[in-house]
Every structure is written in structure tokens, then in C-alpha cells.
Amino acid sequence: MTVKNTEGVVSRNAGPPLYQFTSAPADTRAVVAIVHGYADHGKRYAHVQQAWANKGIGSIAIDLRGHGRAEGSRGYCDRFDQFLDDAGELTKLVKETFPNKPAFLFGHSFGGLVTSTLLERDPGQYKGLLLSNPYFKLALQVPFVKVLAGKIASRIVPKLGIPSGLGGSALTHDKKLADEYDNDPLVFKKATARWFTETVKAQEAALSNASKVTLPLYLALGTGDPVVDCTGGRAFYESASTKDKTKREYEGLLHEILNEPEWPLIADAMAEWILAHA
Secondary structure, X not given: OOEEEEEEEEOOOOOOOEEEEEEEEOOOOEEEEEEOOOOOOXXXXXXXXXXXXXXXXEEEEEEXXXXXXXXXXXOOOOOOHHHHHHHHHHHHHHHHHOOOOOEEEEEEOHHHHHHHHHHHHOOOOEEEEEEEOOOXXXXXXXXXXXXXXXXXXXXHOOOOEEEOOXXXXXXXXXXXXXXXXXXXXOOOOEEEHHHHHHHHHHHHHHHHOHHHXXXXXXXXXXXXXXXXXXXXXXXXXXXXXXXXXXXXEEOOOOOOHHHOOOHHHHHHHHHXXXXXXX
């Protein structure tokens, strides 16, 4: 199948310019809006976009503010809602680039928190939500002292960067991809104090409002994830009001299931679900 791939800056009237990667098959049957995780960027999903394009599914991945090729302080936000503004720009792009095509929203990790929150407030044009290891709950318990210090820093020095300790070996069993992550110049290794406090509040709100999710839901979890606690994703899934929901758990897979050696089978299963709901 002929596929047209494009990328470029997304200019906007308010907020920093973002960056987008579009994959458009000649005969597009459905389209997916992709939101990456924290410290991540859209181009790391190019292989998934290509796999979906081969099945007639177009997609647009965006770099959120402060990530990848988008402008803005690395990993920083004044308010969590600013990431929702960025996701809103992605929604506009999907509508403009693929008019009248059934659209779905996909979020990985922190992107799952962003997309879930967006749809809890307004499902808009989307026909379904797909999540992979969504960041509703951190796997590691953060000591109270560090949490308190983070709250204080958020007020006094909100852009203070704290080492995340996240490395490629926590994301995938594929050593080559793990090394690429560790050496990717667009991936940063710190979490800002303000991002941390805003995200904690957003996680609590997302789980509390999960019943507002009425669209079809697809949840994919790698149960060996050392970054995100899968119980958060399961709790969100159980609380969602939609009767049309599918959960797939992959035993022992790490945080980035779409970068694990088994990723083609996982992406194909998602594609089947998308096309069945298109």
C-alpha cells in the first residue's frame, strides 16, 4: 500500500510550536491520534505508524510542549491542562488532515493520562480510546520526604529537574532499542518539580472521573512494567462506564510494549480493534 509520510512544525496562536509526524495510506479507513509518554517523542512511534498504515490506518503523532522537536522548557508545564491544549491541537490536525474519517485516540504512559483526561472532559470527534501502560500510578513508592520536597520545589523552583532514573532497560527487552533510547538526544532524563505535582493531581482526577469514559476502550498492559503500576490501569478500566471495553495483558513485558520484540502482534491486535470499531 502506498503511504505518504510527512512531518513538520505545528504553529499556533497560543502556546509553543509543536511538531507532528503524519502517516497517510492511499486508502485511509481510520485514523489514530498518538500521544507519547513523558520525556518521549512522537517519532519513536514511526514503526507502529507504518504497521498501521499497511492496514489502511492513518495516524498523526505529536510532540507535546517541552518534548522532542516541540518548543518549550524540557518536561515542564505551568499547569497540566497545557498538555490538554496540545492534545487539542492534535485533534484539530486529525480533523483537517483526515476529514470525515473515523478517528481514535491512543496514549502511552503519560500520554495515556493526557488522552484519558481529555476524553473524560469531552469525547469530541473520537470513536474510541486506546491505552498502553497508562500512567495512573507510579510503580515505585516515592518516600514522603521526597514528595514533600517536590511540592515545595514546585512552588519555589518549579523548573527544578530531578533525575528520573529511567533507562532503556526498563522499557524493552530489545537491547538495541534500549540503547537507542539511552542515547537519543531528544530524550531527557529529568522530571521537573512542577510537572510532578501537576501530574499527581491529574492522576487522582483521572481515576476519580473514569466513569465519565463512555467511548469504546482498549487497554494493553505489560505486566512486567517497572515504571507504571498496572493496578492503576486496571482500576481505570473497571471504573470506565463504557460497556465496550477490551483488556489485553502481556505477561512479563516491560513499559513500552510497542517496543518489545512482540510489538508487531500487539500493534496488529490494536489495528483489528480499530478497524472493527471504525
